[in-house]
Amino acid sequence: MGLFLLWFLFGFGIIIQVVYLLVIFGRTAFFKTPKTKPNSGEEEPVTVMVAAHNEFKNLKTLIPKLFEQDYSKYDVMIINDRSTDRTKRLIEEMMAIYPRLRSVTIKYTPDHVTAKKYALTLGIKVAKNDVILLTDADCIPASDQWIRKMTQPIREKNKTFSIGYSGYEQAKGFLNKWIQFETLQTALYYVSFGLWKSPFMGVGRNLCYRRSFFMEVKAFKDLWHIEGGDDDLFVNKYATGKNSSLVLDPEANTWSKPKENWKEYRIQKKRHLHAGKYYRGEDKRKIGFYTISHALFWIGSLGLLIYFGIERNWEHFLLVFGIILVRSLLLLGIFSSASKKINGSKIPANILINDFLYLGYFWILGSVSHQAKNIQWK
Known part of the structure; x- marks a missing residue:
């Protein structure tokens, strides 16, 4: 037996x-990139949005990189979420250099909501443009075509969600090798099912949707009490095979700094895996x-x-x-x-x-x- x-x-x-x-x-493994013709029409304005809490060092690198994008109409919104470091001063200095840089300062978070969702909601509410492209402070676009390629499904194909990939920089050590593997494994889940017209998650380090849709569904309604999930749970709740598109192109990726010790990594993954309990059956x-x-x-x-x-x-x-x-x-x-x-x-x-x-x-x-x-x- x-x-x-x-x-x-x-x-x-x-x-x-x-x-x-x-x-x-x-x-995903056998995917063939479809040939697309460049849109000869006027480019729709885009707002790149970053929620940052004590990210002075990362923002010092990221902000100049964001303004190297090959796209004619976009601005950058930094949401300064209760930072106690030199973030505010840095943003003010950068605004003098980059006229299209804007900022919102969050001084406190109400008890009944979670911090990042509250910060993103206030930032999106005051965004100038309808196309919102999200990333994190510790991320860097893989190329100067990032904005163009990540927003193309929304601008040109009338999609609501554009879901991209965000990897981690390579470094020495077993932890980094594990991070590279686990990130690829996770990507195989959501990219593959997304290509099958059955999307179920995205990552906030590289995610695009319309401000009008966000306001229509009343932001993170029914998700406020969950820490995390501003990306994967929001996509899980509203993305469908018809209103979403996966962007599978190395030039449309972002790259993040990986955790350097097991304790920080465990805390990060604990948050990510916790959100999974709220996915649809x-x-x-x-x-x-x-x-x-x-x-x-x-x-x-x-x-x-x-x-x-x-x-x-x-x-x-x-x-x-x-x-x-x-x-x-x-x-x-x-x-x-x-x-x-x-x-x-x-x-x-x-x-x-x-x-x-x-x-x-x-x-x-x-x-x-x-x-x-x-x-x-x-």
Whole structure:
């Protein structure tokens, strides 16, 4: 009975894994960028918006980069959210250099709302333009075409949401290699399903929507009490296959500074994973089917290898090992191709090791985050 159960777990797991890798993630891996003709009409104005809390150092780098964009009509709005460092003075100095730089200062946050949602709401309310392009203070656009390409679906295709990718800068060390893998894994979920016209999340480091829509749905109504989720939960609630578009172009990406120690990373991911509990049921299943099959595959395969090793049944041992090897090669191929399509770079290092470690990461940290109550932005 025990052997049958192991074979069942292993077989069910590998079937679902292959479906996800080839059919769903393959949508990203085999994606072909459609040829688009440049719009000869007048460019619609855009407001780039950044909510910042004590981000003096990052804003000093970001603001000049934002004004290097190859786009004729845009302004930049920095929301100074209760900063106690030199953020306010920096913004004033930068406004003298860049006339299209604007600012809103948040002095306090009401008790019944969460900080970043409140800051973004006030900033969006006073924005001059209807097209809002969001990013974070620690992000840098990948190219001077960022504004043009991220806003194109909204300006030219009448979409409500334009969902982009934001990666993390590469650095030395195992933590950074893990961050690169986990970021790519997450992107494969929302990019692939987005390309299947079934979007369920986006990242606030690279997200675009219309101000008029934001005001129409009354901002973050029903989401105020949740810390985080100003990006993925907002997209999860309102994005559809008809009103949304995925922008899969390395020139439309942004790059963020990664966490440099495990404590900061754990706090960040705890916030991200906590928001997932509020996804729609069907969207939870999109992630759940893969993670469950991933767990069943590894539990079943390791159990069978141990059993056949003890029994010295080398024929079946090699069969199981061969299936693991084939699945590993498939994983490498899909992730490698997807990485090039998403961010224009090669596959993250240690991907097979990290794929195995993902088993503990999702089920342990995910469970802790699901039950957490002390979630904060900054």
